[in-house]
Amino acid sequence: MRGYRERLRVPFSWWLILTGCVLLLGTTLWAGLSLLTAVIIYVGLEAACALALLGWSAATIEVTDRELRAGRQRMPLASIAGVTALDAGQTLALRGPRADPAACLLLRPWLPTAVYVEVAGRPAEQPYWLIATRHPAELAAAIERAVLPAPTGPAVRPAAQACDDSAGDRAAEPGQRPRMTGTAFGRRDGNA
Numbered sequence: 159m160r161g162y163r164e165r166l167r168v169p170f171s172w173w174l175i176l177t178g179c180v181l182l183l184g185t186t187l188w189a190g191l192s193l194l195t196a197v198i199i200y201v202g203l204e205a206a207c208a209l210a211l212l213g214w215s216a217a218t219i220e221v222t223d224r225e226l227r228a229g230r231q232r233m234p235l236a237s238i239a240g241v242t243a244l245d246a247g248q249t250l251a252l253r254g255p256r257a258d259p260a261a262c263l264l265l266r267p268w269l270p271t272a273v274y275v276e277v278a279g280r281p282a283e284q285p286y287w288l289i290a291t292r293h294p295a296e297l298a299a300a301i302e303r304a305v306l307p308a309p310t311g312p313a314v315r316p317a318a319q320a321c322d323d324s325a326g327d328r329a330a331e332p333g334q335r336p337r338m339t340g341t342a343f344g345r346r347d348g349n350a
Contacts (some may be wrong), residue, residue, distance in 0.1 A: 159186040161221040162300030165292060166266050168211045176207045217264060219289055221300045227277065228264040228289045239302045243294035246270040252288050262287040273297045 180203045188196040220227040225234050244252065247271040253265060261283050265272070269290035276286050291297045 161217070162297055162315065163267065163305045164219045164293065164297065165195070165215065165216045166217045166264075166269065166292075168266075169268050172211065172268060173208075174259070176211065177204065180207060182206045190275055201253065214266065218263070219291060219297065221297070221304050223304060226287075226301060226304075228262070228287060229291075231287070232266070233275070233277070235305050236300075237278050238275055238301065238305050240276040240279075241298045241305075242274045242276075243298040244272050244274055245294075248272075248274075249288075250292070258285055260284060264288070265290045272303070287306070342345075 170207050180200065184196070184200040184203050187199050191199075217229040218227070218231075223235075226238065249270060252272070252274065253263075260283055263290065269292060270291070271288045271294045272288050273294050274286060274288055277284055280286070289297070304318075
């Protein structure tokens with residue numbers, strides 16, 4: 159079962175800009191040489207740049223019933239502690255000044271929004287994933303649907319647990335995953 163799949167393709171405008179740069183650089187390199195040399199220069203530059211853009215476009219994000227895949231990285235769904243869809247400003251902050259060097263990042267310069275995925279236990283070697291996406295709300299919802307098990311029948315709770323816990327003094331119910339609220343920037347230990 160697939161819950162979500164997105165390929166991070168390079169937008170068409172980047173191909174146009176690249177072609178303009180190739181024409182400018184190719185003309186500079188070609189100046190004073192033969193026409194055959196010019197063709198070789200233009201074709202060679204365009205092919206090299208096209209390979210680079212195609213390589214960037216190869217990254218995919220996929221949510222399955224067992225794992226989250228972001229590019230070459232894979233994470234079992236059981237390792238996900240929380241997920242938050244980020245807007246452009248939050249994504250920019252986590253890409254730059256508030257970034258953790260140990261985090262797993264799948265970013266593309268043409269995608270201003272991302273999804274923050276917190277790893278359970280916040281291990282020092284990989285405390286979170288930051289995944290660029292065109293549809294952050296949809297990706298976050300797909301991850302949450304995959305992480306939280308579907309109810310198999312009517313939920314029967316004892317009367318003591320069915321009460322409202324607006325004071326927040328009761329621990330989470332067994333099997334319930336914590337959900338991140340607010341911003342995804344602060345650590346749970348209080349450090350920024």
